[in-house]
Amino acid sequence: MAILGSIIKTAIDLRGALVSEKSPIESQNEVLTNLLEKAKDTAFGKYYGFSKILEADDIEKEFKQKVPYFDYHQMEAEWWNKTQEGLEDISWPGNPTYFARSSGTTGKTSKRIPVTDDMVEAIRTTGIKQVGALANFDVPSDFFEKEIMMLGSSTNLEAQNQFLEGEISGISASNIPFWFRGFYKPGEEIALMEDWDEKVETIAKRAREWDIGALSGIPSWMELMLKKVIEYHDANTIHDIWPNLQVYTSGGVAFQPYEKSFNQLLAHPITIIDTYLASEGFLAFQNRPDTTSMKLVTDNGIYFEFVPFKPEYINEDGSLSQDAPSLSLAEVEKDVDYVLIISTVSGAWRYLIGDTVAFTDVEKAEIKITGRTKFFLNVVGSQLSVNKMEVALREMEEKFDIEIPEFTLAAVKIDDAFHHHWYLGTETEVNNEELAKALDEALKDANKNYAVARSKALKGVKVSVVDPTVFHEWSGKNKKKGGQVKMEKVMDEEKFADWEAFVKEFNGK
Known part of the structure; x- marks a missing residue:
């Protein structure tokens, strides 16, 4: 048994035994109070009367009544643009060190989301919690001596006036603790590369130099990287290159859609741990092995609210109606889709992050990501x-x-007549008409509203099968490859026409 690995594992196990957590509901009450207390003298805090809210008998209720919902565009136009101009104490004390650039999934231009020193510390602390949660998983001691491949955006952050800008994965990687850098791969030199294809090519060339025990990154880009490494070395699976690979920490999107194709790259199963790291913060991570759900981080600088995901509460642009009711953690129910709202130590307030979630275990505050507000086809x-x-x-x-x-x-x-036209990425030949018929029937069985629509105004379903590579190249054409970039699942007609033209060009038609 590896001595160092045994020491680390024992320390993690001991920490898990000694650390007792408050209930998620109690933790959330404290987080909201602390957020309001710290930000009460900011321009935002004064405008919305945080000091008065703190005097209320029911702080949560008063907070909801006094502060409206904000999406990114509202928050940026009314508050964060002043921070970008260099003004201090706008929505959080002082000025942020960083701005996280996020094109998200649908935006044509990058969002610029403040990342304060408090948020950097919160992300680091949650990262330590996640490592501590490994005590709950069946990983051997020698795992803790292996290297970790973290595939993300470039850590070469750009200076914009007094701020540094980059994607959140790049900001996080640039703040890796000194003691961890010996385990971190592909290392600082490769991580600085801006060109994703060049980065992956370099990783493939050097892959045999490293003893990788864990992977971390968005599934679609991680899968592409693994395929490149396997192809470069003419191997059968990634375990031919990294035999000690045992853990994959997924993030950004749910892993389940990628599970079947991802497993084709492995010689044997590995432990999959889902995480929820967004530009706005580290929101949740999988805490135990007997579920694929993630535990909300309820005690570390983020206050959560939940709006029932109903058509009448969602505006055409994907924003929230101001009369939509929000629920606290104490009020949510299992297996109900909610729009996620957050307030954070980066000065986001009642902020629509754009994701929908459902609780799989309310008492444990465990959730799964169920979609995006803009990816709701109605x-x-x-x-x-x-x-x-x-x-x-x-x-x-x-x-x-x-x-x-x-x-x-x-x-x-x-x-x-309206039809749903699906493009499915698969490398297997399959009859489009048979697939369309089966998909249509499955959706009718799963969703009564869809079944009603199909009997009336929705006249048909069309399926086009394409190589999965098309989706990655589309992302490269419209934004860039790698990092936090995710494929848009639902398009409007104008974007869809551009997509179809791109597919025809890609296929040489």
Whole structure:
């Protein structure tokens, strides 16, 4: 047994035994109070009367009544633009050190989200909590002596006036503790590379130099990197290159859609741990092995609210209606889709992050990501969430014995009637018409609103199968490869027309 690994594992096990956590609800009450107390003298805090809110008998209720919902565009236009101009104490004390650039999944231009020193510390602390949670998983002592491949954005942050800018994965990697740097791969030199293809090519060339025990990154880009390494070394699986690979920390999106194709790259199963690191903060991570759900980080600088995900509460642009009710952690129910709202130590207040979640265990505050508010397809009343789409596609994988890691769709008019046109990314040949019929039936069974729509205004389903590479190249064309970039699952007709033109060009038609 490796001595160093045994020491580290024992320390983690001991920490888990000694650290007793407060209840998530109690922790959330304290977090909100601390946020309001710290920000009460900022311009935002004075405008919305944080000092008065703190005097209320029910601080949560008063906070909801006094402070409206904000999406990114509202927060940026009314408050964060002043921070970007160099003014201090706007929505959080002082000035942030960083701005996280995030193109998200649908934006044509990058968002610039403040990342304060308090948030950097919160992300680091949650990272330590996640490492501590490994005590709950069956990993051997020698795992803790292996290296970790963290595939993210460039750590070469750009100076913009008094701030440094980059994607959150790059900001996080640039703040790695000194004691961890010997374990961190691909190392600072490669991590600085801006060009994703060059970065992956370099990783592939040097792969045999490293003893990788764990991977960390967004599934779609991680899968592409692993394929490149395998191809470069003419190997059968990634375990031929990294035999001690035992853990993959997924992030950014749910891992389940990629599970089948990802497992094809392995010689044997590895431990998958889901995480939820967004530009706005480290929100949740998988805390135990007997679930694929993630535990909300309820005691570390982020206050959560939950709005029932119903069409009447969502505006056409994906923002929230101001009369939409929000629930605290004490009020939520299991298996209900909620729009996630956060207030943070980076000065985001009642902020629509854009994701929808559902609780799998309310007492443990465990959630799964179910979709995006903008990826809610409700043309002619179909009310399709990404979660419903993903469930149906997993059925298609089983029924046709294929892998579908990527997809997108739109409601389009064909002969003056609405149809759902799906593009499915798979390397397996399959009959499009048979797939369309099966997918349609699966969605009818899973969603009564969809079934009603199909009997009325939604006249048909069309499926086009394409190589998964098309989705990655589309991301490269419109934003850039790697990092936090995710494929948009639902497009409007204008974007979908651009997509179809790109697919034809890619296929040489």
